Amino acid sequence: MIRLPEFHEDQEYRILRETAAAFAQKELSQQAEQLDLEPTRGRVREVIAKAGDIGMLAALIPEECGGGGLDEYAFCVALEEIAVEEAGVAASLLAHNTALLPSAMGEPEALITGVSPDDYPACLAFPGDVSFSGGRVQGRVPFAFNVQECSFITLIPAGSGGTQALTVRGDTRGVETTPEAYQMGLRAARAGSVRLDGAEPSNIISGGDMAGAVERVMLLGLASIANGISRSALHKAYAYASERYQAGKMIVEHQQMRIFLAEMLAAVEQGRTLVKRACEDGGIAPAVVAWLRCTESACKSAIDGVQIHGGYGYMRDYGMERLMRDAKYCQMYPTTSQEALLRLLEASEEGWQP
Amino acid sequence: MTAKGVSERGKKVLLDFPALAALREHDRKGIDEILGIVEGCAEYKREVALPRALQLDQRMEREPDYFDWETMREACRYNIFSLAIPKVLGGLAEKYMITGMALAVEELSSACGGIGLALAAHSLGVAPVIASGAMAHWDTVLHEIVEEEKKGNPVVMAYGITEPSAGTDVEEPEFLEVGKIGMEAKKVKGGYLLNGRKCFISGGSEAKYFTVTAATDRSRPLQTWTTFLVERDMEGFSTPRVELKMGQRACHAAELLFEDVFVPDSHVLGYEGDGMANGILIIMAASRGPVGAIATGIARGAFEHFLAWTREKRNGKRPIDEDRIRMTLADMLGSIQENRGLFLNHSFGGDAVFRGAFTHPIFLSTFLIPRTIRTSKPYSAFLNSYYGKALVNALFRYFIKDEDVTDMLAKASLAKFTCADNAMALTSRALEVMGADDSPQRPWVEKAYRDAKLTQIYEGTNQLNRLVVYNTEIAQSLQVEIPGPFKKGVR
Numbered sequence: 001m002i003r004l005p006e007f008h009e010d011q012e013y014r015i016l017r018e019t020a021a022a023f024a025q026k027e028l029s030q031q032a033e034q035l036d037l038e039p040t041r042g043r044v045r046e047v048i049a050k051a052g053d054i055g056m057l058a059a060l061i062p063e064e065c066g067g068g069g070l071d072e073y074a075f076c077v078a079l080e081e082i083a084v085e086e087a088g089v090a091a092s093l094l095a096h097n098t099a100l101l102p103s104a105m106g107e108p109e110a111l112i113t114g115v116s117p118d119d120y121p122a123c124l125a126f127p128g129d130v131s132f133s134g135g136r137v138q139g140r141v142p143f144a145f146n147v148q149e150c151s152f153i154t155l156i157p158a159g160s161g162g163t164q165a166l167t168v169r170g171d172t173r174g175v176e177t178t179p180e181a182y183q184m185g186l187r188a189a190r191a192g193s194v195r196l197d198g199a200e201p202s203n204i205i206s207g208g209d210m211a212g213a214v215e216r217v218m219l220l221g222l223a224s225i226a227n228g229i230s231r232s233a234l235h236k237a238y239a240y241a242s243e244r245y246q247a248g249k250m251i252v253e254h255q256q257m258r259i260f261l262a263e264m265l266a267a268v269e270q271g272r273t274l275v276k277r278a279c280e281d282g283g284i285a286p287a288v289v290a291w292l293r294c295t296e297s298a299c300k301s302a303i304d305g306v307q308i309h310g311g312y313g314y315m316r317d318y319g320m321e322r323l324m325r326d327a328k329y330c331q332m333y334p335t336t337s338q339e340a341l342l343r344l345l346e347a348s349e350e351g352w353q354p
Numbered sequence: 355m356t357a358k359g360v361s362e363r364g365k366k367v368l369l370d371f372p373a374l375a376a377l378r379e380h381d382r383k384g385i386d387e388i389l390g391i392v393e394g395c396a397e398y399k400r401e402v403a404l405p406r407a408l409q410l411d412q413r414m415e416r417e418p419d420y421f422d423w424e425t426m427r428e429a430c431r432y433n434i435f436s437l438a439i440p441k442v443l444g445g446l447a448e449k450y451m452i453t454g455m456a457l458a459v460e461e462l463s464s465a466c467g468g469i470g471l472a473l474a475a476h477s478l479g480v481a482p483v484i485a486s487g488a489m490a491h492w493d494t495v496l497h498e499i500v501e502e503e504k505k506g507n508p509v510v511m512a513y514g515i516t517e518p519s520a521g522t523d524v525e526e527p528e529f530l531e532v533g534k535i536g537m538e539a540k541k542v543k544g545g546y547l548l549n550g551r552k553c554f555i556s557g558g559s560e561a562k563y564f565t566v567t568a569a570t571d572r573s574r575p576l577q578t579w580t581t582f583l584v585e586r587d588m589e590g591f592s593t594p595r596v597e598l599k600m601g602q603r604a605c606h607a608a609e610l611l612f613e614d615v616f617v618p619d620s621h622v623l624g625y626e627g628d629g630m631a632n633g634i635l636i637i638m639a640a641s642r643g644p645v646g647a648i649a650t651g652i653a654r655g656a657f658e659h660f661l662a663w664t665r666e667k668r669n670g671k672r673p674i675d676e677d678r679i680r681m682t683l684a685d686m687l688g689s690i691q692e693n694r695g696l697f698l699n700h701s702f703g704g705d706a707v708f709r710g711a712f713t714h715p716i717f718l719s720t721f722l723i724p725r726t727i728r729t730s731k732p733y734s735a736f737l738n739s740y741y742g743k744a745l746v747n748a749l750f751r752y753f754i755k756d757e758d759v760t761d762m763l764a765k766a767s768l769a770k771f772t773c774a775d776n777a778m779a780l781t782s783r784a785l786e787v788m789g790a791d792d793s794p795q796r797p798w799v800e801k802a803y804r805d806a807k808l809t810q811i812y813e814g815t816n817q818l819n820r821l822v823v824y825n826t827e828i829a830q831s832l833q834v835e836i837p838g839p840f841k842k843g844v845r
Binding site: 037129142143178181182184191193245246247248254256257299303306307310311313314315316317321324325328329331332333334335336337338339342 | 408412415516519520521522523526528529532533534553554597598599600601607669678682778782785786787788789790791792797800803804807808810811812815816817818
């Protein structure tokens with residue numbers, strides 16, 4: 001086993017970390033492969049309902065409104081722990097909770113719908129090209145998690161400066177969801193595209209910077225999931241390297257392999273620090289940085305983890321190749337690294353005019 | 355450069371590989387033959403591979419045991435199963451065997467890494483029969499492949515090296531010496547009894563003939579490492595398991611199980627105990643460059659789909675109109691061309707080493723002997739005898755020098771790991787830049803990302819290949835020494 005360096009967190013977060021880890025260990029570790037290969041609605045819902053028992057179905061909604069009452073960092077901590085076992089389930093919970101977020105920002109009591117496990121999954125259709133006029137929604141969202149058989153969809157139309165959010169029931173006329181033809185990673189968060197053609201929203205929420213808030217949580221959540229993937233890669237690869245003999249010694253004794261493993265450890269350390277800092281400081285820039293670095297590192301950790309496993313890593317049985325596919329999807333959504341970098345600089349420049 | 359009488363695809367090949375265009379000025383016939391091979395593969399890509407690659411990949415995730423024989427049968431029309439078989443036997447290999455192979459597999463893999471592998475792994479299986487000079491089997495096994503191919507029936511071969519507890523260990527002499535080897539070939543009267551397992555064998559569940567390595571004494575694997583020709587219908591042989599791979603699924607990775615499989619003496623390729631140098635090292639010295647070409651093909655496929663994506667309109671804008679995308683495209687093209695330079699550098703060298711033996715009049719004249727005599731019992735008994743093998747060996751070794759093989763091994767290994775790393779980086783980057791767009795091109799690039807990873811693992815992990823480059827080129831501690839009857843270490 002490998003022990004990660006002490007990471008200072010307040011008592012409440014440590015307890016939550018243990019709770020989430022225990023949930024993931026008990027409910028996900030045994031069926032991680034099935035959740036990836038056959039993420040049927042029934043199988044995913046069963047797991048998600050149990051996540052509801054630890055408050056993850058309405059995690060960011062205040063406790064007085066029946067939610068889990070987690071703050072951003074607590075939510076990230078829980079996602080990381082869940083992602084260590086199955087990143088797809090973590091991504092589904094992330095998408096569900098970010099879809100509930102605008103309602104929580106507006107009038108929390110209007111949001112009794114999303115709190116019940118029966119209303120899972122909620123889908124955050126963001127970012128996309130959506131317009132709202134005359135009480136009808138038009139537009140197209142190329143990719144979102146939880147699209148398949150979703151109970152409702154949260155949209156942030158252009159034109160309001162991101163201060164308005166809409167919810168549309170999944171079965172409303174004028175809502176067309178297309179599942180991914182072949183989803184490579186994070187499969188439990190069953191993704192697809194959304195097309196809106198004159199759909200009528202069930203709820204219109206006005207408030208603060210909705211777009212900024214959901215994007216921030218989405219970026220931090222994916223960064224945390226990426227950290228979970230790096231941790232999983234590290235632990236799996238270290239365990240394998242410790243029991244496999246090759247080229248005259250145990251794999252873990254080979255210098256280059258030790259460097260790969262240390263890189264993974266550094267990725268986890270750096271990733272956690274970035275997420276924690278971004279949660280403490282607020283604003284979009286630290287969240288962008290955390291997402292950029294954590295997802296990039298997770299991709300590298302997963303690819304190197306497969307390499308340490310050799311041929312076995314490429315096969316489904318060892319659960320390593322799944323990490324490679326999941327990590328990549330964390331990096332491909334909700335923006336691209338180049339676009340995020342351009343945004344980051346723009347957000348940090350004073351007086352820049354396009 | 356003007357290239358008369360060359361098709362569009364051929365012209366593009368000459369543009370992409372100026373070295374070929376230069377060589378064509380001296381040997382138009384030879385180079386045009388390679389261009390012909392590439393044109394055939396390009397047609398196969400367009401007509402056969404591209405229309406079914408995505409569906410096949412997705413289907414085989416759920417049905418790993420399924421195999422699409424139709425893609426194999428179609429390949430017969432383009433003589434892809436005789437790419438490595440010498441021309442005197444009706445195959446395509448002559449002066450530019452490795453170069454032709456590399457360009458062909460780049461073309462095939464640019465359509466689908468799995469289909470590319472399925473076809474390339476066959477030639478890898480054929481290679482030990484040729485390189486060992488086991489001419490007794492040329493007129494039977496290789497002849498059958500060529501003849502059946504003409505009728506549209508693919509006869510597939512596979513090369514079995516990797517064992518469950520020995521992957522890296524069976525690819526390198528110093529590691530084989532200390533490796534935990536499971537397979538054993540016990541000498542019995544008239545042959546050997548093979549016991550044990552091989553795993554992750556590409557094409558293993560389809561092949562009719564196998565070239566398999568095993569130790570005749572597991573306590574001295576390096577000294578007793580031997581290559582055998584195994585036939586599927588030999589008693590005790592089976593392929594019980596197909597792996598669930600992340601990518602390159604169109605080609606099965608299978609387990610080979612040997613339970614007291616009797617292999618006659620005549621099916622020893624080369625001599626007992628020369629399986630490392632005369633088997634694995636000489637094959638890797640020829641094949642790792644083409645494996646780099648598989649990686650390059652996968653990268654090129656990803657590039658082609660990525661380029662198509664950059665031209666798609668989104669909200670009235672095209673990605674290709676942005677500077678950053680243009681720079682990314684240029685980077686990608688750069689890494690593909692770097693790969694091509696490396697694998698071509700290897701294949702030209704490799705062809706120069708092999709060409710001497712395979713185009714020599716003495717060698718060719720043996721095929722003037724009528725086939726009925728060549729396939730007769732006394733003739734093959736002579737070829738399989740100590741002196742028969744010694745004769746072929748002497749000819750081969752006259753042209754194929756140990757130091758040349760060492761040099762080829764270095765170049766091949768260098769090309770292999772660089773091409774694979776570049777392909778992994780390119781496909782990763784393509785997805786990173788593309789993001790979760792709902793373009794029809796994205797599943798292709800995702801597939802290339804999954805396919806590319808395997809190229810860093812098979813034919814020796816990239817780490818092993820780096821070690822080989824160090825040992826051969828820098829430390830010069832690894833010198834391939836092919837044992838033979840007129841050399842030390844002969845039994």
